[in-house]
Amino acid sequence: MDQFILQILNGLDKGSAYALIALGLTLIFGTLGVVNFAHGALFMLGSFCAVTLSKLLSLSHKVVDETRTDFLGNPLQVDVPYVHDWFGVATGDAIIDWAVPLSLLFATPVMIGIGFIMERGLIKHFYKRPHADQILVTFGLAIVIQEVVKYYYGANPIPTPAPSAFKGSFDFGVLIGFDVNAIIYPYWRLVYFFFSLVIIGAVFAFLRFTTFGMVVRAGMADRETVGLLGIDIDKRFTIMFGIAAAVAGLAGVMYVPINPPNYHMGMDFLVLSFVVVVVGGMGSLPGAVAAGFLLGILESFASTAWAVSNLPGINQVIIYLVAIIILLTRPRGLMGRKGVMEE
Amino acid sequence: MLGLEKKDFRLLLIVIGLTLFAPIILNPFPAGSEMAQFNAGYPDLMQRFVIFGIFAIGFNILFGLTGYLSFGHAAFLGVGSYSAVWMFKLLSMNVLPAIILSVIIAGLFSFVIGYISLRRSGIYFSILTLAFAQMSFALAYSVLTPITGGETGLQLALDDPRILGAAQTASGNIPVPALFGLEMRASYEMTVGAWAFTFNVGYYLAALIMVLSFYMAIRIFRSPFGLMLRAIKSNQTRMSYTGLNSRPYTLAAFVISGMYAGLAGGLMASMDPLAGAERMQWTASGEVVLMTILGGAGTLIGPVLGAGMIKYFENIFSKINSQVLHEWFGFLPDGLENFVVTIIYPFVGKGWHLTLGIVFMLVVIFLPGGLVQGGQKIAAALRRKKTDDANPGATKPAE
Numbered sequence: 001m002d003q004f005i006l007q008i009l010n011g012l013d014k015g016s017a018y019a020l021i022a023l024g025l026t027l028i029f030g031t032l033g034v035v036n037f038a039h040g041a042l043f044m045l046g047s048f049c050a051v052t053l054s055k056l057l058s059l060s061h062k063v064v065d066e067t068r069t070d071f072l073g074n075p076l077q078v079d080v081p082y083v084h085d086w087f088g089v090a091t092g093d094a095i096i097d098w099a100v101p102l103s104l105l106f107a108t109p110v111m112i113g114i115g116f117i118m119e120r121g122l123i124k125h126f127y128k129r130p131h132a133d134q135i136l137v138t139f140g141l142a143i144v145i146q147e148v149v150k151y152y153y154g155a156n157p158i159p160t161p162a163p164s165a166f167k168g169s170f171d172f173g174v175l176i177g178f179d180v181n182a183i184i185y186p187y188w189r190l191v192y193f194f195f196s197l198v199i200i201g202a203v204f205a206f207l208r209f210t211t212f213g214m215v216v217r218a219g220m221a222d223r224e225t226v227g228l229l230g231i232d233i234d235k236r237f238t239i240m241f242g243i244a245a246a247v248a249g250l251a252g253v254m255y256v257p258i259n260p261p262n263y264h265m266g267m268d269f270l271v272l273s274f275v276v277v278v279v280g281g282m283g284s285l286p287g288a289v290a291a292g293f294l295l296g297i298l299e300s301f302a303s304t305a306w307a308v309s310n311l312p313g314i315n316q317v318i319i320y321l322v323a324i325i326i327l328l329t330r331p332r333g334l335m336g337r338k339g340v341m342e343e
Numbered sequence: 344m345l346g347l348e349k350k351d352f353r354l355l356l357i358v359i360g361l362t363l364f365a366p367i368i369l370n371p372f373p374a375g376s377e378m379a380q381f382n383a384g385y386p387d388l389m390q391r392f393v394i395f396g397i398f399a400i401g402f403n404i405l406f407g408l409t410g411y412l413s414f415g416h417a418a419f420l421g422v423g424s425y426s427a428v429w430m431f432k433l434l435s436m437n438v439l440p441a442i443i444l445s446v447i448i449a450g451l452f453s454f455v456i457g458y459i460s461l462r463r464s465g466i467y468f469s470i471l472t473l474a475f476a477q478m479s480f481a482l483a484y485s486v487l488t489p490i491t492g493g494e495t496g497l498q499l500a501l502d503d504p505r506i507l508g509a510a511q512t513a514s515g516n517i518p519v520p521a522l523f524g525l526e527m528r529a530s531y532e533m534t535v536g537a538w539a540f541t542f543n544v545g546y547y548l549a550a551l552i553m554v555l556s557f558y559m560a561i562r563i564f565r566s567p568f569g570l571m572l573r574a575i576k577s578n579q580t581r582m583s584y585t586g587l588n589s590r591p592y593t594l595a596a597f598v599i600s601g602m603y604a605g606l607a608g609g610l611m612a613s614m615d616p617l618a619g620a621e622r623m624q625w626t627a628s629g630e631v632v633l634m635t636i637l638g639g640a641g642t643l644i645g646p647v648l649g650a651g652m653i654k655y656f657e658n659i660f661s662k663i664n665s666q667v668l669h670e671w672f673g674f675l676p677d678g679l680e681n682f683v684v685t686i687i688y689p690f691v692g693k694g695w696h697l698t699l700g701i702v703f704m705l706v707v708i709f710l711p712g713g714l715v716q717g718g719q720k721i722a723a724a725l726r727r728k729k730t731d732d733a734n735p736g737a738t739k740p741a742e
Contacts, residue, residue, distance in 0.1 A: 035466055125708070131466055132412050136636055137707040139629065143700035151689050151697070271473060271625060278470050313486030320474035320481075327463055327471055 015296020281336020401603020423608025449605020639713025
């Protein structure tokens with residue numbers, strides 16, 4: 001039983017990332033009808049926003065420390081981050097420590113901006129073209145973004161730690177009556193899971209309870225009629241693209257402590273997220289979220305020692321296997337409408 | 344001629360000529376000169392040109408004719424490579440049975456995958472092929488290690504049986520792949536003045552097979568079967584309304600293109616007898632998509648051009664480093680020289696992927712027919728200009 005709960009928990013953090021990326025993909029597909037192969041690159045850009053901010057915050061200058069000397073007896077030069085000068089040592093250290101959560105504030109406008117530029121500059125011209133062209137051009141864009149990031153940040157993963165308050169693990173088992181250390185779970189993964197719930201909740205609430213969201217939903221259902229009613233639906237869809245980009249970016253920011261980002265992480269996640277979207281049902285937001293968590297948890301169950309010893313290799317292929325079965329037996333996905341994208 | 348129209352026959356002749364004289368054409372710079380590092384006429388690279396050309400020709404039969412975008416074609420190439428290496432291990436080092444087996448195995452494999460994947464169309468088809476290819480890659484990497492060699496890849500060993508050939512040469516080495524005694528790596532060097540040209544057996548075998556595949560592709564494009572595939576691309580719904588079951592046709596196209604991929608994989612293993620799982624990864628599938636689109640999907644010569652261009656970028660363009668750039672722009676004043684080099688540097692050398700991505704995007708945006716369409720447009724523009732010059736008095740028809 002404790003193993004069972006542990007595997008569910010283990011699946012949650014990856015599932016959260018899948019769900020957030022798939023949510024953004026579905027938002028873009030549902031509003032603009034565009035298949036965005038560059039969405040993984042947006043996730044990766046979010047991660048690098050966090051890396052950038054954490055590097056910026058720890059920028060430092062050299063100061064001669066009179067109280068200490070090196071082994072030759074000369075006064076020692078110490079690196080002092082600029083934030084120490086500006087906010088004092090204690091606050092400065094706290095700011096550096098909390099660089100990753102602070103990046104959320106930095107990444108949100110950046111990602112929305114990138115989303116706007118992408119939609120207005122490129123995707124706009126592809127509404128009328130076939131889906132294959134959309135896939136290809138966004139695939140090319142993903143390569144370009146990847147290479148630009150590689151040029152500036154190098155090819156190696158860049159570890160960026162979580163705030164020290166979240167280091168260590170949380171003994172979940174004790175809370176529900178298991179032995180000590182039976183179910184332990186890193187704090188940051190728990191944070192990531194709740195963070196993703198908040199974001200998903202916010203997106204759904206935004207679509208459900210605001211006038212703007214209502215118009216967007218109406219536009220998703222029937223774009224032409226909404227346009228005839230005198231509403232500039234294109235502008236709203238552009239904003240939704242920005243929001244979808246921000247969702248992917250924020251998912252990337254918070255994922256940095258779990259997985260040190262490198263330039264091709266976006267592509268790795270993209271392939272899986274597409275599978276998630278297809279399993280959930282093309283164009284269905286709840287489907288994307290549900291399938292994200294479901295596949296994350298399934299993946300974690302498939303990587304247990306028991307599963308691997310009975311079905312060798314199952315941990316590698318489970319997601320694709322599920323996708324193949326779903327596509328062949330229920331092509332519209334778990335919660336999709338019939339006939340979406342069936343050209 | 345050979346059942347081809349005049350225009351197609353001319354194209355075939357051009358391709359034959361280019362592949363025949365490739366060792367000379369691709370070596371424009373004298374050996375030993377500073378520019379010699381940009382010579383592409385060495386056997387290893389030329390083999391890759393033609394092998395990936397075969398791969399792209401096959402992919403084009405599926406994507407260019409039926410419009411089904413497969414993101415998993417590298418799996419067939421990988422399977423072809425594995426079967427060829429197994430043939431070298433078990434039977435003999437003759438490349439002929441190895442290549443034949445790799446085509447057959449890839450054909451069977453693509454039949455199974457195609458039979459399932461083609462139940463869906465559009466993006467679902469792309470995702471299904473992607474899923475199958477990623478599954479094959481993951482399995483080849485982990486569980487199937489006894490068959491595929493796992494992470495290290497499948498290699499030849501001294502104690503392989505090789506029942507029809509020698510397990511090892513007289514000097515105790517692993518024998519090399521050969522065609523009835525003609526070793527694939529054997530080359531003939533020819534020196535003309537300052538120029539050195541290498542004529543390699545492996546290259547000419549691969550080139551011969553590429554020409555044959557190209558000829559086959561032309562025949563398929565011009566056949567009633569090819570016409571049927573085009574009809575499926577333009578409107579599958581209407582085809583099914585006329586009472587036609589389109590799936591056998593798409594499946595046939597899928598299997599043919601899978602066999603082309605297997606052929607390319609078998610040739611690749613014949614040139615260098617090892618096979619690794621990374622050949623099946625989805626980035627490799629993405630590469631052949633890039634080649635085909637870049638050159639021009641649905642055109643005959645496009646995929647070959649695209650394959651050549653990408654391999655040229657990968658191997659030659661990537662050699663341009665900042666030192667070379669400084670030499671090239673040395674004639675500029677120092678400040679300007681540094682500025683120009685700084686601007687260009689990210690796009691060349693190790694950054695060749697960036698240039699490739701940009702070129703690819705530009706092609707998709709402005710030239711959906713690829714570089715071939717670009718060439719046709721330029722040719723048409725020139726021709727129009729010429730006719731305009733010829734009869735300046737001609738009036739334009741009213742709009």
